Amino acid sequence: MKRALIGILAGLGALVAVSLLVLVVVSLIVVRQDPLPERVILEVDLRKPLVETSPTDPLLLALEGRKTRVRDVVEGLHRAAADDRVEGLLVRGGDGVGGWAITEEVRNAVLHFRESGKPAWYHADSFGEVVPAQGAVYLASAFERVTIHPSADVGLAPLVLEMPFLRGALDSLGIDPRFQARHEYKDAVHLFTESGFTEESREALLAVLETLEGRLVEGLVEGRGLGAEAAREAVRGGPWSAAEGLEMGLVDELAYESGVRDALREATEDAEFASLALYRDRTRGTWERGSRVALVYANGAIQRGEGGGFDPLGGGASMGGDAVARHVREAAERPGVEAILLRVDSPGGSWIGSDQIRHEVERAREAGIPVVVSMGNAAASGGYVISLDADRIVAQPTTLTGSIGVAGGKLVVRDFMARWGIDWDQVSLGEEEPGGFATTTGDFTPEEWERFGEQMDRVYDDFVDHVARGRGMERDEAEAVSRGRVWTGADALELGLVDRMGGFPEALEEIRELLELDVDEPLRVTVFPAEPGLLEILLSEDFRGGIRAGDGSLLEGVVRGLRVLQGLGELGRDGMISPGAVRTAPVEVPGS
Template sequence: MAKAMNILRAIWNGITMVKQTVTNLLFIIIVVFIIVALTDVETVSVPDKGILKLHPTGNLVLQRQVTSPFGQLVSGSGGGAETSLVELTNALERAQNDERITGVVLNLNDFSGGAPALLSELGNAIDRFRDTGKPVVAFGSSFNQSQYFVAAHAEAVYLHHDSVDLFSGVVMSGYGVYPTYFKSALDRFKVRYHVFRAGEFKSAVEPYLRDNMSTETRQINLSWLGSLWDQYATTVAERRGVEKRAFKEYTQQYARLLGENNGDGGQLALAYGLVDELVAPHEFDQRLEQRFEMTDNLAFINHRDYLTATELSAGLERPDTKKVAVIIASGVILDGYQPPGTIGADSLAQLLQQAQDNPDVGAVVLRIDSPGGSATAAEYIRQKVLHVQESGKPVVMSMSGYAASGGYWIAAPGNRIFAMPNTVTGSIGAYALFPSLSDTLSEYGVNTDGVGTTPLAGALDPFRPLVPDMRSVLESSLNRTYSRFVNVVGDGRKLNQSDVLALADGRVWTGNDAMAHGLIDSFGTLEDAVASAALLAGLTGYDVTRLQVTLSPSEQLMRRIIDQGISVCGTLCNVEDPISLIPGAEEVRWLIRQQAAMSRPAIYLQCLECRVQ
């Protein structure tokens, strides 16, 4: 007995020592990055003859979230790292007329992906840079679907000749929506979900009512996913000079074609014209020397350092010139004040108020990238938009990757609405779920009973059956919200109720479909929206000013640590996140973050199936 206790004690001591060691190491890493962020004051300069390197990491977003620096750094390339579209496009825009920048290299190995519309905007920025005559080249050990869409905009695409990546070559898996269905499991454990929905169609509730996708939902999802895929295929085929027939064969018969090529994805991509050459990394450097006519050592500057080095020369606002204010609304919509990367009702309203009160601001552009969120918060923001318009200043909406459900609610009152053809929007609908665990607990002899002073006392207790009065309350509240949503869209878009109802019921639309149905006014970028806002305000000469939530000192420190950490770590921090290798893992991680944010009981207008990349 004593011997056994000694063994257990030794094991326990060993576990304690390992725990303390790991804790100390993590603490040291955090301290090192804080020291680097606070002491690294070396001035960044642009080489006299250099190459701009775009090295996006993680997901492409409209606005980066303020997160724990340690959590972002240890997550690897796929576990929460983000790259701002604005940073990439600003760097490309500044480099167009910068004689010191001879061209651009795209390093996409650590890039996870992004919404189709965001990828299109990045691709368009690359095209504009190429129009100056400067070359753009891309290199990767392999390319996933999002990586390749960006790479296809380069004039030359190089692939590692002997990659050992799990999926080598160019893998374009297409777009898909595959919900998990729970009905049989709920029945087995006697969990009853009370489902409330307004309108005929809201696919989000099907997982609680069925074990598979309904025929109607399948057809509708195939419609908007097919539209996105057609746009992807057309863009890639045009940029690479590949026939649509060959592209379809490659993507539809990839498994067979790869087998016929002995599993060599690189050779297969080369044969179909998706890449220009298979090279080793040192050979790629030689190709760069030839293409950029740099016989000496290649000089690179990454896009973040380039933005820092060129900040002062980027152009100052003219004090006596009217301005168009651009405000970013990115992320899930929540009540109160929220940090960048999340839309807070009070945070965004404060920025809109600043634009309204500033006499130098003549018009506003609200840049939206959101799948929705709190109905209360969305309505609060919409009311603030109306107040800005009532002050005589037009508000133009610029949809980015997503502007669905609650995201469309805040867009509806815009004087004009711009979107990309592959923006995901719509999802005009409302639903609610209420779980009851009373039968589950009763199976194991656990019961709930008691008394209350009104029929609604304790009615939201999931351990009790749903009482009729609460069912009636939930149905009435949901129907009112849906009716309100329909009216918001009708008022904003000048559509009658029957027209809105035909577009509603939670259906998802692409930008192409939205244009055909009158949900948006024009296709266009942020620049197009700014020009439209200036025209509506009668501004002949104007500057663009960006209004954003001011980061607290601690948040600024976090952002600096993250940026410096990425720069210092280099490839040492590019440890592949094993979770990111699981198909759909990023979508699950995103969904968990959104649901965790929406912890307060409320009515939420959110499109959970909209996120594809």
């Protein structure tokens, strides 16, 4: 019966796979039949969050599809600015594009497009809908004209940082959180050990909020012509109705999308709309010729090994120290590659995994291959470890970085287990009964706790030493900007932790300088390793292995979809239990 059931499921899986293959082939044929109009209004849909990379897991790809990538939008807008066929830009938005630093990156690309003198319009269905959307309002302030649905909202509100604290729940369950951190600002384990923000965490996070609000106010002043005080009142006094937003100067017109499209076509003398995907598919990009630059992505929480599993604290995918280190090493060794652009968006994770990647960055530089880091929303803790040895570091003003510190420990669950009638016993080769360090349930002995602290000190000292050497600081200077504190990119620039503000374009400018090229010299940016297409994924051994009969692979593939359970099961691995946990707390920034 079991074999028959597996056979039936395998047959269904094969049928689904074949159907997907047919759909892919048909879609490719259909897309290639669409010509690019001679005169174009570029249309970009930013109503869903952007991503750094597309998923390569076939199940995830089938469920989520391919989302628009940050670099596609940025490179597409730069390409369109110089293209005489493109006569205007219409962006549809209203919700956050995936974080404050990504918002900055797209906003800068819009400002670059506007320098061409072409009309750039933004239409919002609504700036949030019963939820704040400060990031979308900030992005819209870069456009020449902003319109909004007549009955919509302008979701401005005071900026808030929030995170959950589990200490009370753990106490009620009889679970004892036993963690150490280096030092007072390192709040990654406060999720378990505290019932609210500590004074030091509150100090650091308030500084982050001030930077975010400052950027938003500055955008409204420069883009919408508001006075500084009026802009700050607009941000803190919302939410507003569309009509109130019009009266305050936050938008230019209340209009339906169809009317906006008609008006823009009239303004461009009947140019035709073309999607970003169609435009990029039909034109040759500015990042597709010239000296070859390998673009290596380092996204997600850092684990040892190959990574790719679920990150229970951050809620997204992880990266593996082995995998990213190998990508950097192979890119540096690939004939024809002249420089590496390392795109980092990570809250940190395993110290070992982080140091593996950092070491390969160091080796690439020693081999004569320049390495430039471009930071996304976050490059903090372990995310900063992998960045600090690059030739240049480029970050956005709102990037969260630094968090130079370490935390680790475990949850002591013996009393919790006892409440449910679960007893634990031990067999040991030691002379005495082992303490909690060697067990999954017991507490540390005083000697073990002291020894554990020594391990924490060693990792922290290594981290600060790497910062001092990589950034050309004295040891005491590196210590002063460490102690686990999170900094914004703007603060990090003043402190010497990064070299420049910006995103992809600015990082490529740094690469041109390092390669001694002209400022307008084209570069061929190649993702390394190459991102597989959907057809390639469907034909891969990993996917085909999931529909074989008789070995349980199909059922295993279904189980892989339960990533939350997998992640919770690995909570003690690399991220929390080991003394080498270098990551930031899972703080959420609404409206970004």
